Amino acid sequence: xxxxxxxxxxxxxxxxxxxxxxxxxxxxxxxxxxxxxxxxxxxxxxxxxxxxxxxxxxxxxxxxxxxxxxxxxxxxxxxxxxxxxxxxxxxxxxxxxxxxxxxxxxxxxxxxxxxxxxxxxxxxxxxxxxxxxxxxxxxxxxxxxxxxxxxxxxxxxxxxxxxxxxxxxxxxxxxxxxxxxxxxxxxxxxxxxxxxxxxxxxxxxxxxxxxxxxxxxxxxxxxxxxxxxxxxxxxxxxxxxxxxxxxxxxxxxxxxxxxxxxxxxxxxxxxxxxxxxxxxxxxxxxxxxxxxxxxxxxxxxxxxxxx
Amino acid sequence: xxxxxxxxxxxxxxxxxxxxxxxxxxxxxxxxxxxxxxxxxxxxxxxxxxxxxxxxxxxxxxxxxxxxxxxxxxxxxxxxxxxxxxxxxxxxxxxxxxxxxxxxxxxxxxxxxxxxxxxxxxxxxxxxxxxxxxxxxxxxxxxxxxxxxxxxxxxxxxxxxxxxxxxxxxxxxxxxxxxxxxxxxxxxxxxxxxxxxxxxxxxxxxxxxxxxxxxxxxxxxxxxxxxxxxxxxxxxxxxxxxxxxxxxxxxxxxxxxxxxxxxxxxxxxxxxxxxxxxxxxxxxxxxxxxxxxxxxxxxxxxxxxxxxxxxxxxxxxxxxxxxxxxxxxxxxxxxxxxxxxxxxxxxxxxxxxxxxxxxxxxxxxxxxxxxxxxxxxxxxxxxxxxxxxxxxxx
Numbered sequence: 001x002x003x004x005x006x007x008x009x010x011x012x013x014x015x016x017x018x019x020x021x022x023x024x025x026x027x028x029x030x031x032x033x034x035x036x037x038x039x040x041x042x043x044x045x046x047x048x049x050x051x052x053x054x055x056x057x058x059x060x061x062x063x064x065x066x067x068x069x070x071x072x073x074x075x076x077x078x079x080x081x082x083x084x085x086x087x088x089x090x091x092x093x094x095x096x097x098x099x100x101x102x103x104x105x106x107x108x109x110x111x112x113x114x115x116x117x118x119x120x121x122x123x124x125x126x127x128x129x130x131x132x133x134x135x136x137x138x139x140x141x142x143x144x145x146x147x148x149x150x151x152x153x154x155x156x157x158x159x160x161x162x163x164x165x166x167x168x169x170x171x172x173x174x175x176x177x178x179x180x181x182x183x184x185x186x187x188x189x190x191x192x193x194x195x196x197x198x199x200x201x202x203x204x205x206x207x208x209x210x211x212x213x214x215x216x217x218x219x220x221x222x223x224x225x226x227x228x229x230x231x232x233x234x235x236x237x238x239x240x241x242x243x244x245x246x247x248x249x250x251x252x253x254x255x256x257x258x259x260x261x262x263x264x265x266x267x268x269x270x271x272x273x274x275x276x277x278x279x280x281x282x283x284x285x286x287x288x289x290x291x292x293x294x295x296x297x298x299x300x301x302x303x304x305x306x307x
Numbered sequence: 308x309x310x311x312x313x314x315x316x317x318x319x320x321x322x323x324x325x326x327x328x329x330x331x332x333x334x335x336x337x338x339x340x341x342x343x344x345x346x347x348x349x350x351x352x353x354x355x356x357x358x359x360x361x362x363x364x365x366x367x368x369x370x371x372x373x374x375x376x377x378x379x380x381x382x383x384x385x386x387x388x389x390x391x392x393x394x395x396x397x398x399x400x401x402x403x404x405x406x407x408x409x410x411x412x413x414x415x416x417x418x419x420x421x422x423x424x425x426x427x428x429x430x431x432x433x434x435x436x437x438x439x440x441x442x443x444x445x446x447x448x449x450x451x452x453x454x455x456x457x458x459x460x461x462x463x464x465x466x467x468x469x470x471x472x473x474x475x476x477x478x479x480x481x482x483x484x485x486x487x488x489x490x491x492x493x494x495x496x497x498x499x500x501x502x503x504x505x506x507x508x509x510x511x512x513x514x515x516x517x518x519x520x521x522x523x524x525x526x527x528x529x530x531x532x533x534x535x536x537x538x539x540x541x542x543x544x545x546x547x548x549x550x551x552x553x554x555x556x557x558x559x560x561x562x563x564x565x566x567x568x569x570x571x572x573x574x575x576x577x578x579x580x581x582x583x584x585x586x587x588x589x590x591x592x593x594x595x596x597x598x599x600x601x602x603x604x605x606x607x608x609x610x611x612x613x614x615x616x617x618x619x620x621x622x623x624x625x626x627x628x629x630x631x632x633x634x635x636x637x638x639x640x641x642x643x644x645x646x647x648x649x650x651x652x653x654x655x656x657x658x659x660x661x662x663x664x665x666x667x668x669x670x671x672x673x674x675x676x677x678x679x680x681x682x683x684x685x686x687x688x689x690x691x692x693x694x695x696x697x698x699x700x701x
Contacts, residue, residue: 095430126599126666129432161433164663189666199596202358206366207664224666 051275052151058089058223060245063105067246069286071109089223090125090188097129123157125188154180158187175215186221192239195225227264263291342580346587354592365589372589376582382542407468409624410617417616422608434601439480441608443653446470449646452682457695461632481660482540494534501526505548597669605674614644638692648681
């Protein structure tokens with residue numbers, strides 16, 4: 001018995017986020033409660049000349065009409081908001097992933113953007129073949145997880161399918177080294193989500209969140225759930241689920257106390273602008289309607305918490 | 308009068324022994340194998356009600372339980388196998404192994420093939436890494452369900468051999484799986500020292516088990532850990548040095564308490580129960596809506612692919628001239644194949660050794676737990692086919 005106790009003992013030892021106003025065009029049910037300071041309404045994005053502008057899509061690569069429609073809408077949005085990069089949140093390709101599929105599920109739907117020189121930076125989802133990281137159009141440099149800098153923002157792209165210790169160590173180190181004003185992470189599986197099908201990946205959250213908080217990550221984008229959802233800041237980090245870039249699970253959101261806004265009636269993508277200490281965002285439906293918008297403010301002396 | 312009292316006493320004593328025997332028969336599996344399901348049940352409720360504290364605790368205990376504690380479990384399994392393969396032991400004759408080995412190969416091919424076909428057919432190649440999990444057989448579950456259906460059938464040792472062979476294969480894969488660990492760091496030298504010490508103790512006829520475990524065990528563990536092998540297998544090379552007694556093929560029964568070796572096993576049993584409870588608690592908790600392609604793939608592999616593979620392999624072997632043990636026909640084989648269709652304990656163990664935290668592990672864990680329906684299917688089939696205690700003749 002004493003041995004059992006000894007073994008047991010060994011085993012045991014072993015940014016500023018201002019919620020946006022609910023957009024009148026929001027087609028899904030509107031959450032009844034918004035915490036925090038009075039929301040500052042943002043009408044459109046400032047589109048400043050020196051800002052970083054990018055779009056965000058997730059769960060897009062089904063090759064269906066919905067993906068093509070979203071692609072067209074993104075191209076149309078670019079006329080007014082000239083973004084030059086797109087973050088892909090995984091499931092960039094569904095079904096067969098032969099060379100022809102890269103044409104029908106990626107190159108054609110986003111042809112206008114690709115021709116204009118827009119760069120896509122992909123993360124891997126559960127439907128993506130891991131070898132797709134070598135595909136030039138996804139700009140992953142052959143890596144499952146990597147980091148890159150654009151203006152005053154450092155992006156951290158993770159492979160949430162397999163969060164092995166090596167990836168965790170890499171993230172810890174890379175985040176610790178980052179000196180840019182903004183730290184933005186994106187990966188496929190959401191740490192927070194109110195979707196009914198998958199929802200929050202709590203085991204992943206318990207592993208990842210302490211690192212994100214410790215190193216002052218400002219914003220996290222994920223997909224996997226085929227909806228758009230903005231989560232109220234969690235431990236100072238703004239979370240978005242943007243997994244309806246091609247796939248859609250209509251009516252799948254079950255808003256909770258952490259829901260800031262959501263849209264699950266049609267496909268959607270996001271437009272984001274980082275200008276100094278402010279990050280402006282818009283969620284745009286396949287129809288072109290803005291369904292959510294707002295601004296996240298970064299504190300100058302930020303060490304992790306957004307306000 | 309005295310005779311009457313003596314007869315009454317005799318009847319009472321007989322009843323007492325009978326009751327004691329029956330109680331013992333129930334207690335034996337409960338004592339030895341209830342820890343894990345109990346841990347899993349608590350973990351499932353906990354993870355699906357207050358997930359964050361659960362996952363925080365599970366992750367903090369994970370290394371201690373999976374990489375240290377489970378070395379005791381693997382050591383115990385190794386101990387049983389070593390004794391059974393000794394001269395006089397039930398597995399000593401390789402002739403007995405042949406047909407179960409063929410059946411095991413068929414089961415592995417059937418389950419791994421079905422699993423890989425399903426995940427690749429669904430274009431989720433990332434799940435391919437989980438194929439060894441699909442091969443796992445919960446030997447204890449198979450044993451007890453068959454013992455309940457066909458208590459004295461020759462199918463029992465047959466299925467035990469099949470299960471052991473399959474799990475040995477899976478354990479070998481898991482032991483060397485960790486591809487991402489850094490280059491070897493002198494583990495081989497440490498292991499040689501551990502083996503040398505164990506050999507010296509054996510030569511000096513050390514009968515107590517604890518010096519082997521307390522001195523050679525940690526050295527071997529460190530060797531495995533440093534060289535990127537799963538450290539839960541650390542006692543595997545040490546256990547053969549322990550003094551042993553040959554064992555009849557009743558691997559899951561209580562050993563006689565008559566020597567140092569079996570004393571070791573008795574003492575370990577309590578510890579292993581604690582470890583298995585913690586293992587279930589740490590690895591069994593999963594949010595149930597995390598099911599996905601991997602879940603279905605694993606269930607299909609275990610409940611369809613494996614029985615089909617086992618039966619097909621046996622069919623081929625019989626066609627090639629092998630013979631089944633006496634009084635076993637195809638109906639019994641089908642029941643046995645389904646009794647061996649649950650992965651549970653070993654599937655969880657393989658999953659924890661192969662995958663890291665995240666959604667893939669979650670969906671495969673749900674699949675591993677769901678294969679627990681296998682024994683129920685075996686009972687259902689036995690009932691429909693009139694096998695064993697459901698025989699229409701009896």
